[in-house]
Amino acid sequence: MESKLESVSKAMVKPLSPTPNHLRHFKISLLDEMAPSVYIPIILFYSATDMSSAFGTHDFKAMSNKLKASLSKVLTLYYPFCGRFKCTPSSSSISIDCNDEGVPYIESKFSKNLSDILNGPQSEMQELLPFYPYNEHCDKQESMAVKLSEFQCGGVALGVCLSHKIADGETTASFLNAWAKTAKGLLNEVEPPQMDASLIFPSRGIEWALNSLKVIGGGVGNNEKLVTRCFLFNAMDLSRLRVRFGSFNATRVEAVTTLIWKSAIQAAKASSGDDESKQTFKASVVSHALNIRNKMVPPLPKNLFGNLWLSSITDLLETDGTYGSEELHDLVEIVRNGIREAAANYSGLLLNQGDGSLDELVEFSKEAKLMVTENVFACYGFSSWIRLGFYEVDFGWGNH
Incomplete structure (x- = not known):
């Protein structure tokens, strides 16, 4: 059966409280400049049993509302994620305008079961992300986007794209754990991120970065088809x-x-x-x-x-x-x-x-x-x- 993903709704999730004026201009560091102009893709999968155990019954809307409310709260700490790039990443002096414009948040329904996706072609997983993560940022200004998908079986996938220009794996994991704690009412236990990497490694306005290393091809800078394979080692x-x-x-x-x-x-x-x-x-x-x-x-x-x-x-x-x-x-x-x-x-x-x-x-x-x-x-x-x-x-x- 051909997979079919139906978008149900799209909203902008903004921080619960506005970002203070003195924090609205976020400078990236030298190491940010050297990072590739792509997005870090994350997909978290949950079974129908997980949902029923948490809510007593399967309630996709309740889950989504909880995610949006907690995301709004945690964005007050991770405010660059709801800002916009002030210039294209191929330019020098990149910075984030922390204008609280918000994070795109998409709800969708998938006409397949979760098991079909996990055991099917890896290419289908791209549909669970808010957008294709490996294009350069030239046509996108968002620092982050979210897509929540519901499967026929009641399982759920949470797809997140975070800009690699301002986040690495450690920052991404810390953010997701902070968001999760906030969803459980534990915002007071979240350690706020330190935002002063640019003071340690001042930016230099370098334009070479890794922006020409296009991942959209099968290699560097070519137009071959990108192939994704998953190899499991138990x-x-x-x-x-x-x-x-x-x-x-x-x-x-x-x-x-x-x-x-x-x-x-x-x-x-x-x-x-x-x-x-x-x-x-x-x-x-x-x-x-x-x-x-x-x-x-x-x-x-x-x-x-x-x-x-x-x-x-x-x-x-x-x-x-x-x-x-x-x-x-x-x-x-x-x-x-x-x-x-x-x-x-x-x-x-x-x-x-x-x-x-x-x-x-x-x-x-x-x-x-x-x-x-x-x-x-x-x-x-x-x-x-x-x-x-x-x-x-x-x-x-x-x-x-």
Whole structure:
């Protein structure tokens, strides 16, 4: 049966109390400028049983009203999310006009069951988001949008898009948990975010950022079709995988990252053909997004709002006669060393700002981005949300 999503209503959720005048101009930081001009997509799924347990009966409208009311309250703390960009993200000096214009909030009904979506094509999940998250911001000024969808079976999906220009994974998880606590009447337990990242890392009006790294294609800056795949590793799968690394005690993230990297290398080599003179597969690196809040000296607050992440990049794995034959234990050492070296290098950024460390970081990021866009080498990017608190989000009808 063809999926059909019917929009029921659309509203603007505004903060319960107006943002004070002295907070209406939110400046982004240097690290925000370096973040990609896309949205972070989140979809939380809840079964009909979850709804019935919370409300005594299935009541989609009651759930939606509770979400809108609590969102209005928590937006008084996270006020940049209900503002608007003052200029397109490809321009310099980006800031948020915290004008309380509000967050678009859409209610919809899906003519399928929740299980059909979870077991069906990944592309259908895009319909559960308020808009496609991977286009550049040029045609959108909202910092955030929400879509609540009801399935035929009574299950519900909460889709949220947050601008990556002002939020990273830590900020996103903190916001969702704050919203959930507020929905349960625990706003007094919410720790307000700290909004002064731009004082720590002042913006520079840089225009290169990562805006030309278009995710709308299958690669960087091309027009190939983007393909989404979901691979599930249960506890037994992960245990078996980690055994393959022998005496190297790989973490779950290291193990899965390395397996995907090795598979990508082998796929690239296989698709290049047997004739070495015609081989087009490139050298490659692995990049991990690192939350730098707890890696800095001194550490930054966990609730610091914005993009407080930087990338680790492994040594370049060159193309030669043996390229693609590396063992997992060889690759995992490269992955771990890249993360450790990056963490050590970033730890002193605050202490060494005066010696040009940030200038070197910006220039290195520019050069790396240029080499990737020009296809000098392949870059496989990874991020892990395991420790960010997404699994703790509970609006009062259980964890998603």
